[in-house]
Amino acid sequence: xxxxxxxxxxxxxxxxxxxxxxxxxxxxxxxxxxxxxxxxxxxxxxxxxxxxxxxxxxxxxxxxxxxxxxxxxxxxxxxxxxxxxxxxxxxxxxxxxxxxxxxxxxxxxxxxxxxxxxxxxxxxxxxxxxxxxxxxxxxxxxxxxxxxxxxxxxxxxxxxxxxxxxxxxxxxxxxxxxxxxxxxxxxxxxxxxxxxxxxxxxxxxxxxxxxxxxxxxxxxxxxxxxxxxxxxxxxxxxxxxxxxxxxxxxxxxxxxxxxxxxxxxxxxxxxxxxxxxxxxxxxxxxxxxxxxxxxxxxxxxxxxxxxxxxxxxxxxxxxxxxxxxxxxxxxxxxxxxxxxxxxxxxxxxxxxxxxxxxxxxxxxxxxxxxxxxxxxxxxxxxxxxxxxxxxxxxxxxxxxxxxxxxxxxxxxxxxxxxxxxxxxxxxxxxxxxxxxxxxxxxxxxxxxxxxxxxxxxxxxxxxxxxxxxxxxxxxxxxxxxxxxxxxxxxxxxxxxxxxxxxxxxxxxxxxxxxxxxxxxxxxxxxxxxxxxx
Amino acid sequence: xxxxxxxxxxxxxxxxxxxxxxxxxxxxxxxxxxxxxxxxxxxxxxxxxxxxxxxxxxxxxxxxxxxxxxxxxxxxxxxxxxxxxxxxxxxxxxxxxxxxxxxxxxxxxxxxxxxxxxxxxxxxxxxxxxxxxxxxxxxxxxxxxxxxxxxxxxxxxxxxxxxxxxxxxxxxxxxxxxxxxxxxxxxxxxxxxxxxxxxxxxxxxxxxxxxxxxxxxxxxxxxxxxxxxxxxxxxxxxxxxxxxxxxxxxxxxxxxxxxxxxxxxxxxxxxxxxxxxxxxxxxxxxxxxxxxxxxxxxxxxxxxxxxxxxxxxxxxxxxxxxxxxxxxxxxxxxxxxxxxxxxxxxxxxxxxxxxxxxxxxxxxxxxxxxxxxxxxxxxxxxxxxxxxxxxxxxxxxxxxxxxxxxxxxxxxxxxxxxxxxxxxxxxxxxxxxx
Ligand SMILES: Cc1cc2nc3c(=O)[nH]c(=O)nc-3n(C[C@H](O)[C@H](O)[C@H](O)COP(=O)(O)O)c2cc1C
Ligand code: SF4
Ligand code: SF4
Ligand code: SF4
Ligand code: FES
Numbered sequence: 001x002x003x004x005x006x007x008x009x010x011x012x013x014x015x016x017x018x019x020x021x022x023x024x025x026x027x028x029x030x031x032x033x034x035x036x037x038x039x040x041x042x043x044x045x046x047x048x049x050x051x052x053x054x055x056x057x058x059x060x061x062x063x064x065x066x067x068x069x070x071x072x073x074x075x076x077x078x079x080x081x082x083x084x085x086x087x088x089x090x091x092x093x094x095x096x097x098x099x100x101x102x103x104x105x106x107x108x109x110x111x112x113x114x115x116x117x118x119x120x121x122x123x124x125x126x127x128x129x130x131x132x133x134x135x136x137x138x139x140x141x142x143x144x145x146x147x148x149x150x151x152x153x154x155x156x157x158x159x160x161x162x163x164x165x166x167x168x169x170x171x172x173x174x175x176x177x178x179x180x181x182x183x184x185x186x187x188x189x190x191x192x193x194x195x196x197x198x199x200x201x202x203x204x205x206x207x208x209x210x211x212x213x214x215x216x217x218x219x220x221x222x223x224x225x226x227x228x229x230x231x232x233x234x235x236x237x238x239x240x241x242x243x244x245x246x247x248x249x250x251x252x253x254x255x256x257x258x259x260x261x262x263x264x265x266x267x268x269x270x271x272x273x274x275x276x277x278x279x280x281x282x283x284x285x286x287x288x289x290x291x292x293x294x295x296x297x298x299x300x301x302x303x304x305x306x307x308x309x310x311x312x313x314x315x316x317x318x319x320x321x322x323x324x325x326x327x328x329x330x331x332x333x334x335x336x337x338x339x340x341x342x343x344x345x346x347x348x349x350x351x352x353x354x355x356x357x358x359x360x361x362x363x364x365x366x367x368x369x370x371x372x373x374x375x376x377x378x379x380x381x382x383x384x385x386x387x388x389x390x391x392x393x394x395x396x397x398x399x400x401x402x403x404x405x406x407x408x409x410x411x412x413x414x415x416x417x418x419x420x421x422x423x424x425x426x427x428x429x430x431x432x433x434x435x436x437x438x439x440x441x442x443x444x445x446x447x448x449x450x451x452x453x454x455x456x457x458x459x460x461x462x463x464x465x466x467x468x469x470x471x472x473x474x475x476x477x478x479x480x481x482x483x484x485x486x487x488x489x490x491x492x493x494x495x496x497x498x499x500x501x502x503x504x505x506x507x508x509x510x511x512x513x514x515x516x517x518x519x520x521x522x523x524x525x526x527x528x529x530x531x532x533x
Numbered sequence: 534x535x536x537x538x539x540x541x542x543x544x545x546x547x548x549x550x551x552x553x554x555x556x557x558x559x560x561x562x563x564x565x566x567x568x569x570x571x572x573x574x575x576x577x578x579x580x581x582x583x584x585x586x587x588x589x590x591x592x593x594x595x596x597x598x599x600x601x602x603x604x605x606x607x608x609x610x611x612x613x614x615x616x617x618x619x620x621x622x623x624x625x626x627x628x629x630x631x632x633x634x635x636x637x638x639x640x641x642x643x644x645x646x647x648x649x650x651x652x653x654x655x656x657x658x659x660x661x662x663x664x665x666x667x668x669x670x671x672x673x674x675x676x677x678x679x680x681x682x683x684x685x686x687x688x689x690x691x692x693x694x695x696x697x698x699x700x701x702x703x704x705x706x707x708x709x710x711x712x713x714x715x716x717x718x719x720x721x722x723x724x725x726x727x728x729x730x731x732x733x734x735x736x737x738x739x740x741x742x743x744x745x746x747x748x749x750x751x752x753x754x755x756x757x758x759x760x761x762x763x764x765x766x767x768x769x770x771x772x773x774x775x776x777x778x779x780x781x782x783x784x785x786x787x788x789x790x791x792x793x794x795x796x797x798x799x800x801x802x803x804x805x806x807x808x809x810x811x812x813x814x815x816x817x818x819x820x821x822x823x824x825x826x827x828x829x830x831x832x833x834x835x836x837x838x839x840x841x842x843x844x845x846x847x848x849x850x851x852x853x854x855x856x857x858x859x860x861x862x863x864x865x866x867x868x869x870x871x872x873x874x875x876x877x878x879x880x881x882x883x884x885x886x887x888x889x890x891x892x893x894x895x896x897x898x899x900x901x902x903x904x905x906x907x908x909x910x911x912x913x914x915x916x917x918x919x920x921x922x923x924x925x926x927x928x929x930x931x932x933x934x935x936x937x938x939x940x941x942x943x944x945x946x947x948x949x950x951x952x953x954x955x956x957x958x959x960x961x962x963x964x965x966x967x
Binding site for chain 1: 702
């Protein structure tokens with residue numbers, strides 16, 4: 001440990017960490033551009049200059065390790081002059097086109113300009129431009145505007161040190177230095193869009209989000225990507241019930257600062273018309289719009305007309321722990337369903353980097369492990385696989401908790417096999433899903449950004465997702481669907497009285513060993529799961 | 534009058550001076566390899582040899598910074614990038630007496646310890662020098678002076694010549710290291726310092742050609758002999774490169790500390806056309822200018838520093854009264870802007886801005902605030918950049934604005950150069966891309 005003084009505040013920090021990190025302990029922000037905690041230190045932007053007592057020159061905070069007894073000044077006149085000087089240098093050739101720049105509103109260059117920039121420019125020369133490099137697609141997702149670049153090399157280092165794909169480099173030198181891709185080497189790797197997050201300017205933006213929305217007009221919800229079982233922490237950027245983008249939410253233990261491109265853009269699957277009302281098949285074999293009451297009645301008729309051995313339930317690895325737990329309560333424990341199982345499609349593998357190591361996502365849904373943990377699939381007469389391939393003949397009620405439980409559920413043969421059940425009940429949110437057409441009861445379901453609850457990732461880490469916006473139309477979350485069915489079929493059962501998922505989680509601790517010892521991290525958003533031995 | 538000496542340059546006028554037959558059998562290296570490495574370091578420390586590459590850092594001390602028992606091998610890099618404008622001394626040694634350098638490197642490698650490999654990083658333009666060095670290396674290997682088990686002492690060492698592509702910044706030691714590794718020539722942030730983590734991750738010593746050439750002489754003749762040249766802390770024979778408006782430009786060897794005025798007027802024959810002296814740049818392009826009344830001083834590290842400039846690479850550039858100062862400074866600024874590697878903010882943006890303003894002043898488009906802007910901006914570059922190129926770039930600017938402010942003002946008010954001065958550039962010359 002080292003005792004250092006930062007702007008008069010004495011703090012104990014780990015010996016040898018840099019001044020930027022040490023200052024955080026004193027709650028002092030050292031302005032910086034090129035420093036990034038997950039990339040090597042290069043000391044290039046010179047924005048982080050600080051005064052260290054006893055050293056004649058100002059020192060780069062990113063490249064200066066603290067030593068015991070160091071006295072550091074982050075804010076004094078000398079540093080201020082230097083910092084404003086660097087800011088001026090960065091801005092003389094910057095187009096300052098914030099009004100049409102997608103980064104505006106969350107741009108470190110813009111923020112520091114407010115703090116350290118000058119209203120009047122002393123620069124009376126022509127601005128440097130990079131003709132032909134102001135709207136270049138340098139890869140499938142990333143668009144470059146070199147005029148806005150401040151040469152911090154974060155993007156270059158990302159491709160060198162994280163993906164190790166090395167598509168980007170510095171070209172030319174001096175004031176003409178440019179960042180670009182090597183010839184015939186587009187920025188096309190599985191995490192390419194991360195460069196747009198770490199770019200401190202609008203020089204790199206994603207093709208998908210470009211010109212879609214001013215960032216301050218977006219609301220943000222803390223959630224988890226459901227692309228695979230890594231469970232990267234995200235912010236959902238949304239407005240008016242529409243997702244505009246996912247952004248990584250820093251979690252050093254899971255995805256650090258990163259997202260894979262597949263996951264980042266996986267919300268595009270939600271850009272479809274939605275199932276917004278329940279439907280029930282009538283005597284004329286017509287699947288017509290119904291009320292929730294009619295739909296629940298139809299479900300009750302189906303369940304009351306059979307017994308547990310003839311009930312089969314296909315859960316989904318897209319369900320939250322709470323949904324899965326309540327499904328198990330409803331179908332296995334109360335209805336006595338003989339078959340309750342879950343499956344997951346394989347994906348990738350997708351490589352994701354925590355702060356220290358690589359982890360591999362191999363499942364195409366976020367919560368296979370969590371759904372199994374609550375007991376789904378533990379005791380089942382048939383597996384999902386059997387239902388899909390051997391058919392559901394002899395089953396009275398086949399309840400599919402999520403039409404998207406597998407991509408194979410779109411296969412006509414599989415659909416025909418599942419349809420062999422006497423009554424087919426399906427939750428679905430995608431209006432185009434082929435299972436919808438064959439259902440006897442179709443319930444409008446929700447996508448994961450409309451839900452509250454938890455997912456358990458491949459590490460066994462339990463992570464909360466938060467609702468970005470309410471469900472569409474008459475859709476409700478699976479928790480609410482199961483609760484409504486439970487109240488109707490088993491009015492005496494206590495577990496269906498409340499749909500409060502946080503309360504439910506506490507109850508689940510007593511029931512599910514894997515959840516018993518979960519400790520929430522400070523902000524309560526990303527959970528740290530401590531597994532039972 | 535101080536007489537020129539022939540110590541470092543002792544061999545250069547001999548016929549076939551570059552061949553090993555002329556040079557001899559590496560007696561100094563034989564002597565050094567029979568000593569303990571620490572004792573060689575101590576000897577060099579005692580000689581008070583200071584680096585000839587520009588900073589004047591004590592060489593023995595630099596060698597002693599190399600950690601013992603590092604997990605990776607140590608490397609010795611010879612800095613033969615010689616690209617500071619006004620500097621052309623290393624070239625003479627490389628082309629005329631390469632074995633002096635090779636012997637110096639052999640001794641240095643032995644002294645710093647666990648150093649199996651040396652690199653001579655030579656600027657691309659020195660093609661001839663590179664061929665001379667390659668030939669000399671062949672000769673030394675043939676004699677067994679390089680390779681395995683040198684002189685039967687069990688010491689293994691070899692070296693190779695690495696040609697650069699002609700970038701000034703590759704003369705900066707960490708830029709040089711990057712370039713040797715095959716990367717883009719751009720300096721590294723310190724710490725770690727090269728002595729701890731340098732080329733290929735191993736501890737690395739970077740020394741200038743002339744520095745290394747002094748080493749065999751010290752080993753052969755002793756530290757006291759070496760200190761016999763010059764004054765305490767500023768010892769040894771020294772090569773001075775004189776260029777600009779003097780009658781006899783060239784490389785001169787003197788004991789460290791020749792008087793600058795004497796050098797210009799007595800040894801170099803005075804100013805061309807017997808015109809009046811206007812300014813002297815005493816240590817390569819980056820050294821602040823001295824006025825005629827400031828040049829009565831010994832050319833050694835400490836005295837020039839005290840006079841507000843630096844000895845640097847001892848490239849003395851003489852400017853006479855016919856030179857337009859703004860034009861001269863513009864040229865220097867253009868050099869630095871062109872050679873900036875572009876990675877750090879103050880140098881990438883600042884050097885280019887400096888050049889633009891100076892260019893405008895020369896074109897008669899100066900503004901009253903320009904002189905102060907140049908000074909203030911220089912202050913935002915100096916000491917703020919990642920490597921010393923930023924500091925180098927402001928040397929001529931700051932000193933000229935302070936010392937020739939009237940001439941700057943004249944450019945603004947009259948939209949032309951001072952009468953009687955000339956610029957060396959046609960103003961319709963296109964401004965080249967970097
Ligand atoms: C921009 C810049 C350019 C330099 N160019 C050279 C050069 O061409 N030759 C050289 O010997 N040293 C050059 N140096 C100095 C080297 O960084 C280094 O200090 C020197 O090679 C060390 O050798 P010495 O201790 O023997 O002087 C340069 C330094 C800077 C900052
Ligand atoms: S494009 Fe962005 S991240 Fe890359 S160097 Fe420029 S400013 Fe930095
Ligand atoms: S690695 Fe998995 S969880 Fe992370 S962003 Fe990609 S798909 Fe989403
Ligand atoms: S000072 Fe100039 S040459 Fe040195 S690192 Fe910065 S940009 Fe490159
Ligand atoms: S953050 Fe330190 S130089 Fe960029």
